Amino acid sequence: NAGVTQTPKFQVLKTGQSMTLQCAQDMNHNSMYWYRQDPGMGLRLIYYSASEGTTDKGEVPNGYNVSRLNKREFSLRLESAAPSQTSVYFCASSEPWTATNEKLFFGSGTQLSVL
Amino acid sequence: AQSVTQPDIHITVSEGASLELRCNYSYGATPYLFWYVQSPGQGLQLLLKYFSGDTLVQGIKGFEAEFKRSQSSFNLRKPSVHWSDAAEYFCAVGARGGYQKVTFGTGTKLQVIP
Numbered sequence: 001n002a003g004v005t006q007t008p009k010f011q012v013l014k015t016g017q018s019m020t021l022q023c024a025q026d027m028n029h030n031s032m033y034w035y036r037q038d039p040g041m042g043l044r045l046i047y048y049s050a051s052e053g054t055t056d057k058g059e060v061p062n063g064y065n066v067s068r069l070n071k072r073e074f075s076l077r078l079e080s081a082a083p084s085q086t087s088v089y090f091c092a093s094s095e096p097w098t099a100t101n102e103k104l105f106f107g108s109g110t111q112l113s114v115l
Numbered sequence: 116a117q118s119v120t121q122p123d124i125h126i127t128v129s130e131g132a133s134l135e136l137r138c139n140y141s142y143g144a145t146p147y148l149f150w151y152v153q154s155p156g157q158g159l160q161l162l163l164k165y166f167s168g169d170t171l172v173q174g175i176k177g178f179e180a181e182f183k184r185s186q187s188s189f190n191l192r193k194p195s196v197h198w199s200d201a202a203e204y205f206c207a208v209g210a211r212g213g214y215q216k217v218t219f220g221t222g223t224k225l226q227v228i229p
Contacts (some may be wrong), residue, residue, distance in 0.1 A: 004158070028202070033214055040124070042205060043159070043219040050213060058215060090158055099213055102147065104214055106158025 002026050006091050006107035013114045015080045021076040021110050023091030031094045032074035033058075033104070034066060036087040043090070049074055081114045088112070117142045119208045121208035121220040124167065128196050130226050136191040136223050138180075147187040148206040149217070150180055159205060166211075176200070201227045 004025045013019055019086030025032065034046040049068040063085060075095075078085055091107040097099045118141045128134055140146055147166055151159040163174025170182040180191045189206060205225045209217030 003167070031213055038222055041219040044224070045215060048213075048215045056215065092158070092214070094214060097213060101159045102149075102164055104151075104159065106160070108158050 004091055004093055004105050006089075006110055011110060011112050013078075013112065014100065015082060015114060016023065017114075018079050018080065019081065019112075020078075021089055021091070022073070022110075023075060023107060024073045025091075025105070027092040027093060027105060029095055029105070030071070032068065032073070033092045033094075034064075034076045035090045036085075037090060037109075038087050039050065043115050046076065046089075051059060056107065066070035066082040072089065075104065078112075083114045085099075086112060086114045117146070117208055117210075117218050119206050119218055121206055121223050122203075122224045123181070124221075125224045125226065127226040127228060129147065130198050131195050134161040134191075134193045134196045134200070136204050136206075136225070138189045138220060139187055140189065140206070140208040141187065142208055142210075143211075146208045147211060147217070148180075148182060149209075150178070150189075150191050151219075152176075153203045153205065154195065155201045156204070162191070162204075180214075184194065196225075196227055198227045198229070201225055221226075 007022045009082040030051045031047040036045045049055045052071045089110045092104045120139045150162040153159045204221045206220040
Protein backbone atom coordinates (compact mmCIF):
# COMPACT_ATOMS: atom_id res chain seq x y z
CA ASN A 1 0.00 0.00 0.00
CA ALA A 2 1.87 3.07 -1.28
CA GLY A 3 -0.35 5.75 0.32
CA VAL A 4 0.57 9.18 -1.07
CA THR A 5 3.31 9.31 -3.67
CA GLN A 6 5.03 12.51 -4.70
CA THR A 7 7.49 13.08 -7.50
CA PRO A 8 10.15 14.29 -7.79
CA LYS A 9 11.83 14.17 -4.40
CA PHE A 10 14.35 16.87 -5.25
CA GLN A 11 14.40 19.58 -7.89
CA VAL A 12 16.56 22.57 -8.67
CA LEU A 13 15.15 25.25 -10.95
CA LYS A 14 16.40 28.52 -12.32
CA THR A 15 14.30 31.62 -11.83
CA GLY A 16 11.60 31.75 -14.48
CA GLN A 17 11.53 28.04 -15.23
CA SER A 18 8.34 26.06 -14.86
CA MET A 19 7.67 22.67 -13.42
CA THR A 20 4.91 20.41 -12.19
CA LEU A 21 4.93 18.47 -8.96
CA GLN A 22 3.01 15.25 -9.20
CA CYS A 23 0.98 13.60 -6.46
CA ALA A 24 -1.05 10.43 -6.44
CA GLN A 25 -2.90 8.59 -3.68
CA ASP A 26 -4.21 5.07 -3.73
CA MET A 27 -6.55 5.27 -0.72
CA ASN A 28 -9.60 6.45 -2.67
CA HIS A 29 -9.65 9.70 -0.72
CA ASN A 30 -11.85 12.55 -1.85
CA SER A 31 -9.80 15.43 -0.48
CA MET A 32 -6.28 16.34 -1.49
CA TYR A 33 -4.01 19.17 -0.42
CA TRP A 34 -0.76 20.90 -1.30
CA TYR A 35 1.29 22.47 1.48
CA ARG A 36 4.61 24.20 1.62
CA GLN A 37 6.88 24.00 4.62
CA ASP A 38 9.38 26.73 5.40
CA PRO A 39 11.64 27.01 8.45
CA GLY A 40 9.90 28.75 11.31
CA MET A 41 6.61 28.95 9.42
CA GLY A 42 5.18 25.50 9.78
CA LEU A 43 2.87 24.15 7.11
CA ARG A 44 0.92 26.53 4.92
CA LEU A 45 -1.86 25.46 2.62
CA ILE A 46 -1.36 26.37 -1.04
CA TYR A 47 -4.38 24.75 -2.70
CA TYR A 48 -6.80 22.00 -1.94
CA SER A 49 -9.34 19.87 -3.71
CA ALA A 50 -12.31 18.75 -1.67
CA SER A 51 -13.43 16.34 -4.36
CA GLU A 52 -12.68 15.33 -7.92
CA GLY A 53 -13.36 18.24 -10.23
CA THR A 54 -13.02 20.99 -7.63
CA THR A 55 -10.06 23.05 -6.48
CA ASP A 56 -9.79 26.02 -4.13
CA LYS A 57 -7.14 28.42 -2.95
CA GLY A 58 -5.52 28.05 0.41
CA GLU A 59 -3.49 30.53 2.41
CA VAL A 60 -0.61 31.05 -0.07
CA PRO A 61 -1.81 30.36 -3.65
CA ASN A 62 0.04 33.11 -5.53
CA GLY A 63 2.44 31.77 -8.13
CA TYR A 64 0.89 28.31 -8.22
CA ASN A 65 -1.76 26.44 -10.15
CA VAL A 66 -3.25 23.03 -9.54
CA SER A 67 -5.06 20.34 -11.42
CA ARG A 68 -7.18 17.56 -9.98
CA LEU A 69 -6.70 15.20 -12.87
CA ASN A 70 -8.88 12.46 -11.41
CA LYS A 71 -9.67 11.14 -7.97
CA ARG A 72 -6.13 9.79 -7.52
CA GLU A 73 -3.99 12.62 -8.84
CA PHE A 74 -3.49 16.24 -7.82
CA SER A 75 -0.66 18.19 -9.42
CA LEU A 76 0.92 21.51 -8.48
CA ARG A 77 2.43 23.73 -11.17
CA LEU A 78 4.86 26.57 -10.86
CA GLU A 79 4.56 28.58 -14.07
CA SER A 80 7.51 30.90 -13.49
CA ALA A 81 9.54 29.88 -10.51
CA ALA A 82 10.88 32.50 -8.11
CA PRO A 83 13.47 32.16 -5.32
CA SER A 84 10.66 32.78 -2.81
CA GLN A 85 9.21 29.44 -3.86
CA THR A 86 12.23 27.58 -2.52
CA SER A 87 10.60 25.26 -0.02
CA VAL A 88 9.63 21.72 0.83
CA TYR A 89 6.31 20.80 -0.73
CA PHE A 90 3.97 18.20 0.69
CA CYS A 91 0.95 16.60 -0.86
CA ALA A 92 -1.64 15.09 1.47
CA SER A 93 -5.02 13.44 1.28
CA SER A 94 -7.90 12.68 3.61
CA GLU A 95 -11.38 11.34 3.77
CA PRO A 96 -14.33 13.62 4.54
CA TRP A 97 -14.42 14.16 8.26
CA THR A 98 -16.49 11.89 10.44
CA ALA A 99 -16.10 10.99 14.09
CA THR A 100 -13.05 8.89 13.38
CA ASN A 101 -11.68 9.92 10.01
CA GLU A 102 -9.89 13.19 10.64
CA LYS A 103 -6.43 12.23 9.56
CA LEU A 104 -4.14 13.63 6.91
CA PHE A 105 -1.94 11.20 5.01
CA PHE A 106 1.22 12.85 3.74
CA GLY A 107 3.62 12.14 0.96
CA SER A 108 7.34 12.25 1.70
CA GLY A 109 7.81 15.70 0.22
CA THR A 110 9.58 17.48 -2.63
CA GLN A 111 12.55 19.67 -1.81
CA LEU A 112 12.59 22.49 -4.36
CA SER A 113 15.35 25.05 -4.78
CA VAL A 114 14.94 28.02 -7.10
CA LEU A 115 18.18 29.75 -7.96
CA ALA B 116 -8.97 34.31 12.76
CA GLN B 117 -7.68 31.17 14.37
CA SER B 118 -4.05 30.79 15.32
CA VAL B 119 -1.77 28.39 17.10
CA THR B 120 1.45 29.11 18.95
CA GLN B 121 4.20 26.70 19.80
CA PRO B 122 6.48 28.79 21.98
CA ASP B 123 9.42 26.39 22.01
CA ILE B 124 11.32 26.17 18.74
CA HIS B 125 13.77 23.58 19.99
CA ILE B 126 13.77 21.31 23.06
CA THR B 127 16.44 18.90 24.26
CA VAL B 128 15.66 16.11 26.71
CA SER B 129 17.56 13.12 27.97
CA GLU B 130 16.42 9.67 27.01
CA GLY B 131 14.09 8.36 29.72
CA ALA B 132 13.09 11.82 30.90
CA SER B 133 9.56 13.16 30.68
CA LEU B 134 8.48 15.50 27.93
CA GLU B 135 5.96 18.29 27.61
CA LEU B 136 5.54 20.29 24.42
CA ARG B 137 3.46 23.41 24.67
CA CYS B 138 0.69 24.50 22.36
CA ASN B 139 -1.58 27.52 22.75
CA TYR B 140 -4.38 28.34 20.38
CA SER B 141 -6.79 31.09 19.57
CA TYR B 142 -10.20 30.05 18.33
CA GLY B 143 -13.71 31.39 18.74
CA ALA B 144 -15.50 28.15 19.57
CA THR B 145 -14.57 24.68 20.71
CA PRO B 146 -11.68 23.81 18.47
CA TYR B 147 -10.55 20.68 16.76
CA LEU B 148 -6.99 20.10 17.96
CA PHE B 149 -4.26 17.89 16.60
CA TRP B 150 -0.68 16.91 17.19
CA TYR B 151 1.38 15.68 14.25
CA VAL B 152 4.95 14.39 14.22
CA GLN B 153 7.46 14.66 11.41
CA SER B 154 10.50 12.42 11.35
CA PRO B 155 13.48 13.65 9.33
CA GLY B 156 12.85 13.51 5.60
CA GLN B 157 9.28 12.34 6.04
CA GLY B 158 5.78 13.69 5.85
CA LEU B 159 3.72 14.33 8.96
CA GLN B 160 1.95 11.60 10.89
CA LEU B 161 -1.03 12.08 13.21
CA LEU B 162 -0.23 11.43 16.89
CA LEU B 163 -3.58 12.30 18.40
CA LYS B 164 -6.60 14.56 18.12
CA TYR B 165 -9.24 16.17 20.31
CA PHE B 166 -12.75 17.01 19.20
CA SER B 167 -14.91 16.69 22.28
CA GLY B 168 -15.42 14.64 25.41
CA ASP B 169 -12.60 13.58 27.67
CA THR B 170 -10.04 16.36 27.77
CA LEU B 171 -7.15 13.94 28.16
CA VAL B 172 -6.55 12.13 24.90
CA GLN B 173 -4.25 9.25 24.23
CA GLY B 174 -2.32 8.85 21.03
CA ILE B 175 0.12 6.58 19.36
CA LYS B 176 3.67 5.93 20.53
CA GLY B 177 2.74 6.56 24.19
CA PHE B 178 1.87 10.24 23.76
CA GLU B 179 -1.02 12.02 25.41
CA ALA B 180 -2.34 15.55 25.35
CA GLU B 181 -4.67 17.52 27.59
CA PHE B 182 -7.14 20.11 26.38
CA LYS B 183 -7.47 23.00 28.83
CA ARG B 184 -10.12 25.40 27.67
CA SER B 185 -9.41 27.96 30.40
CA GLN B 186 -5.78 28.19 29.30
CA SER B 187 -6.41 27.74 25.56
CA SER B 188 -3.78 25.04 25.61
CA PHE B 189 -3.30 21.56 24.24
CA ASN B 190 0.07 20.40 25.54
CA LEU B 191 1.63 17.14 24.44
CA ARG B 192 3.23 14.85 27.02
CA LYS B 193 5.15 11.63 27.25
CA PRO B 194 6.35 10.15 30.54
CA SER B 195 9.57 8.62 29.23
CA VAL B 196 11.20 9.71 25.98
CA HIS B 197 12.95 7.29 23.64
CA TRP B 198 15.71 8.20 21.20
CA SER B 199 13.32 7.40 18.36
CA ASP B 200 11.06 10.26 19.49
CA ALA B 201 13.54 12.79 18.09
CA ALA B 202 11.49 14.62 15.45
CA GLU B 203 9.57 17.80 14.85
CA TYR B 204 6.15 18.14 16.42
CA PHE B 205 3.33 20.26 15.09
CA CYS B 206 0.20 21.37 16.87
CA ALA B 207 -2.80 22.31 14.75
CA VAL B 208 -6.19 23.91 15.38
CA GLY B 209 -9.25 24.20 13.25
CA ALA B 210 -12.89 23.71 12.53
CA ARG B 211 -14.88 20.74 11.42
CA GLY B 212 -15.14 20.31 7.71
CA GLY B 213 -11.71 19.50 6.44
CA TYR B 214 -8.08 20.40 6.70
CA GLN B 215 -8.58 23.55 4.65
CA LYS B 216 -9.93 24.92 7.92
CA VAL B 217 -6.95 23.78 9.99
CA THR B 218 -3.97 25.97 10.90
CA PHE B 219 -0.66 24.39 11.77
CA GLY B 220 1.81 25.75 14.28
CA THR B 221 5.42 26.46 13.48
CA GLY B 222 6.67 23.29 15.11
CA THR B 223 8.93 22.24 17.99
CA LYS B 224 12.05 20.28 17.18
CA LEU B 225 12.84 17.64 19.79
CA GLN B 226 16.37 16.44 20.35
CA VAL B 227 16.94 13.38 22.55
CA ILE B 228 20.34 12.91 24.12
CA PRO B 229 21.60 9.60 25.53
